[in-house]
Amino acid sequence: MIEAIKDKNEWGTQLDLVENSDFYHTYDYHILSKNDDEEPVLLKYSSGKTNILLPLLIRTIEGSNYKDATSVYGYAGPLVISLDDTFNNLEFKDVLDSFLTRNKVISIFSRLHPYIDHQDSILDGLGTISILGNVVNIDLTDTVENQRAKFNRRLKTYLNKARRSCTVIKGNIDEHLDDFIRLYHENMKRVDADESYFFSRDYYRGVLESEEYKSELSLCLLNETQEIIGASMFMKKGNIVQYHLSGLSEDHFDLNPIKLIIDEMRIKSTEEGFKYFNLGGGLGSKEDSLFRFKSGFSKDFRVFKTWKYIVNKEAYKAQTYDVLGQDFDLSTIEYFPAYRLKKKQVLKV
Numbered sequence: 001m002i003e004a005i006k007d008k009n010e011w012g013t014q015l016d017l018v019e020n021s022d023f024y025h026t027y028d029y030h031i032l033s034k035n036d037d038e039e040p041v042l043l044k045y046s047s048g049k050t051n052i053l054l055p056l057l058i059r060t061i062e063g064s065n066y067k068d069a070t071s072v073y074g075y076a077g078p079l080v081i082s083l084d085d086t087f088n089n090l091e092f093k094d095v096l097d098s099f100l101t102r103n104k105v106i107s108i109f110s111r112l113h114p115y116i117d118h119q120d121s122i123l124d125g126l127g128t129i130s131i132l133g134n135v136v137n138i139d140l141t142d143t144v145e146n147q148r149a150k151f152n153r154r155l156k157t158y159l160n161k162a163r164r165s166c167t168v169i170k171g172n173i174d175e176h177l178d179d180f181i182r183l184y185h186e187n188m189k190r191v192d193a194d195e196s197y198f199f200s201r202d203y204y205r206g207v208l209e210s211e212e213y214k215s216e217l218s219l220c221l222l223n224e225t226q227e228i229i230g231a232s233m234f235m236k237k238g239n240i241v242q243y244h245l246s247g248l249s250e251d252h253f254d255l256n257p258i259k260l261i262i263d264e265m266r267i268k269s270t271e272e273g274f275k276y277f278n279l280g281g282g283l284g285s286k287e288d289s290l291f292r293f294k295s296g297f298s299k300d301f302r303v304f305k306t307w308k309y310i311v312n313k314e315a316y317k318a319q320t321y322d323v324l325g326q327d328f329d330l331s332t333i334e335y336f337p338a339y340r341l342k343k344k345q346v347l348k349v
Contacts, residue, residue, distance in 0.1 A: 005043075011027040021116075023242060038058065038070075049083075077119045089122070092122070106319070109309075115302060133303075137302050159259060177201075187246070208233065220260055227249075229252040232245070323342075
């Protein structure tokens with residue numbers, strides 16, 4: 001049986017039954033992340049003693065009666081409340097397919113979670129799972145001293161310099177939110193980030209004010225002037241700490257304020273008893289300068305994967321040919337779902 005949960009209280013009740021979930025799975029984060037044509041839904045599969053949750057954003061396909069589904073930005077994928085030893089993956093597929101077909105959902109794209117077990121086995125045989133790259137984890141179960149011993153030498157030098165000139169404090173939403181937004185947007189413009197990385201003020205406030213997880217806004221102050229030169233958002237739920245968004249002043253690159261903020265959060269989160277500190281990966285999950293910056297803290301890499309599933313192949317083809325024309329070979333198009341690709345983008349894929 002598949003149940004579609006859309007009520008916030010019931011959504012939260014179900015997540016509470018999961019041994020370890022992340023803030024990316026919460027109702028609030030889905031509401032904050034959705035576009036106007038998207039509806040958050042938590043699918044619950046039940047069979048015997050098996051109970052599986054799958055959070056998605058269901059969205060309309062323009063000019064069509066069909067829909068498709070995607071995940072929020074970040075790390076999502078299925079969660080296990082309980083998994084019977086006799087769990088039948090084929091039965092799960094049949095029940096899920098039946099539900100999706102009834103609701104005219106023709107494809108699903110989801111980013112998976114590098115720290116949550118069972119996702120590969122649950123989705124086995126449903127579409128394809130692809131490795132995108134690595135994310136960087138700091139093992140918070142190790143001692144603070146051992147964690148630091150694994151930093152690269154240059155990072156230790158940067159942190160020593162930063163501590164002589166700067167202090168990290170906990171930010172206040174009402175007092176410091178605008179400072180964070182200014183630094184974050186400045187940073188995104190500097191790296192020529194896509195529009196999707198710029199969020200509304202309501203998004204930043206909403207993410208920090210949600211009571212479904214613990215959020216922290218950390219600020220780096222220049223001791224001499226008390227100027228805020230760096231700011232980062234961290235989210236904590238279950239045993240995971242997520243490094244979410246950050247920004248820094250271009251005039252103070254040399255002081256490495258974000259590195260210092262991360263290091264202070266590492267120490268604090270270790271003392272609080274968390275297990276994982278996910279720093280994420282590079283842009284587009286590539287091993288670029290952003291990934292190298294993060295991997296200076298740790299070489300404990302976790303694999304980041306995505307899930308692509310075509311539920312209705314005929315409808316998928318028809319939608320794609322309707323948009324791109326009959327001349328395109330679908331097997332050559334990596335973008336998913338292909339019908340959301342514009343013709344002018346095809347040559348770039």
